[in-house]
Amino acid sequence: MAKTSLSRKLGIRLSCRNRWVILLILFTTILIAFIGRLTTSVALKEIGDELVWSAAEKGFLGGVLMGIFLISYGFSNVFLSPNIDKYGTKIVLVTSMVGCSFAVFLGAYFGHIYSLFLVSRLILGLTQGVMFPVAAKVIAGWYKKEKRSRANSIFLIGAPVGVAIAPILMGPIIHLYNWQYSFYVVAIIGVILAVPILLFIDDSPSDIDGGRTSNKDIDIKSAFKELLRDSDFKQVLIGFTTVTSFWWGITLWAPTYLEQVYDFQISEMAYVAAIPYTGAILGLLIGSYVSDLKGNPNKIIMFSLFTTSIMIIILTLTPIPNPETAIALLFMIFLFGQLAPPLFFTKLQNSISKDELGSATGLMNGIANTVGIIGPVGVGSVVALTGSYDLGLLTLTVITITGLVIFYKILRNK
Secondary structure, eight states: OHHHHHHHHTSOOOOGGGHHHHHHHHHHHHHHHHHHHHHHHHTHHHHHHHTTOOHHHHHHHHHHHHHTHHHHHHHHHHHHTHHHHHHOHHHHHHHHHHHHHHHHHHHHHTTTSHHHHHHHHHHHHHHHTTHHHHHHHHHHHHSOHHHHHHHHHHHHHHHHHHHHHHHHHHHHHHHHSOHHHHHHHHHHHHHHHHHHHHHHOOSSOTTOOOOOOOOSOOOHHHHHHHHHHOHHHHHHHHHHHHHHHHHHHHHHHHHHHHHHHHOOOTTTSHHHHTHHHHHHHHHHHHHHHHHHHHOOHHHHHHHHHHHHHHHHHHHHHSOOOSHHHHHHHHHHHHHHHTSSHHHHHHHHHHHSOTTTHHHHHHHHHHHHHHHTTHHHHHHHHHHHHHOOHHHHHHHHHHHHHHHHHHHHHHHHHO
C-alpha cells in the first residue's frame, strides 16, 4: 500500500460530508478538458485561413485534426487506465491535467506546422483518456449505489458546459487577438486546476474504510477478455459507442455548421451559440433522474437514440428559415442525445469491483471513443465529397439508427 499512502500524503483527505468538493473538482476537470478538446473546433476557421486551406481541405484536414484526438484518447483509456487501479486517482488525474495543458500549449506554439499540430492533438488524447475512468472510480468510492447516477450526471455535465463555454471564452480572445492566445489561456487554467486536484482528490472519504486503491497486479488481459464475452457489457459498449460517435460528430462540427450554413459568427455571438449545449445539460440531468426513479435504463437509451435521429433529419432535410430555428433544433438534438450517458457509467460502477473499475471503465470509454472517430471524420468526409454540411450532419443519423438496431437485437437475445 506504499504507493497509495504516498498519494494521500500529497493532499488533504476529506470526509463524506465534503463529497460536494470532490464532485465540484471532477466537474471542473471535465469542463476544462472539453474546452481543451474543442479549441481546434472553435478556431477551425481561423486555423484554416492561416494555413490557406480550401473549402474541401477545411472539411477533410479539419476533420482529421479534430478526429485524430480520438485515436490516442481511446488508446489511453484502454492501456493507461489500469494505472488508476495501481497508483490511485490523485496521481493519475494530476498528471493528466498537467499533460493536457502542455498539449494545448504545444498546439498553439506549433500550429503553423500541420504535422506538429497533429502531434499535439495525439498528446492531448493520451493525457485526457484517463479522466472519465478516474471520475467513475472516485464516484464509486464516494457515493452509494442509489445516488451514483445523479453524481455521474454532475461530472458528465462538465462536458456540455465545457463545450458551451469554449466559444464564449475563446471567441472574444480570437476576435481581439488571435487563435493562439485563446489556446494559451486554456493551458494556463488547466495548470491552475491541477492544484486542487493534488490537494483533495482521493479514492474514498477519510471516514469510510473501503474503496481504497489496490496495488496488486491485476490480470488486465484476462479481465478484458471476460468483459468482452459478457452480453451485458457488449450491450453497454454498443450503446455507449453509438452515443459517443454522435456526441463527437455533433459537438466538433456544430460551430462550423452554424458558420458555414447560416453565416453565424461564433466569435461575435458566442453566447447565442452556446444555447444548444444547455440542452445537453438538461438531458444528462433528466436521463439520470428518470433512470433512478423508473429503473429501466434500456428504454431511456433507445428513446434517446431514436429521437436524436429524428431531430437531425428535421434539421438537415427540412427548410430552416433562420439561424435561431437551427439553434433551437440543435438544443433539442443535444437534449435527447444526452439522456443516456450517465446510465452506462452507473451500470459499470454497480457491477465491477472497485479494484478493477478504472480498467473496466477505460475499456468501455476507450473502445467507444476510438470507434467514435467515425462521427467527426464521417461528417468531414461527406462535407469534402459533397460540399454540403447538411448531408455531413445527416451521417450521424445513419450512425445512431445503426446503433439502435444492434442495441435492440442484443437486448432481445439476452
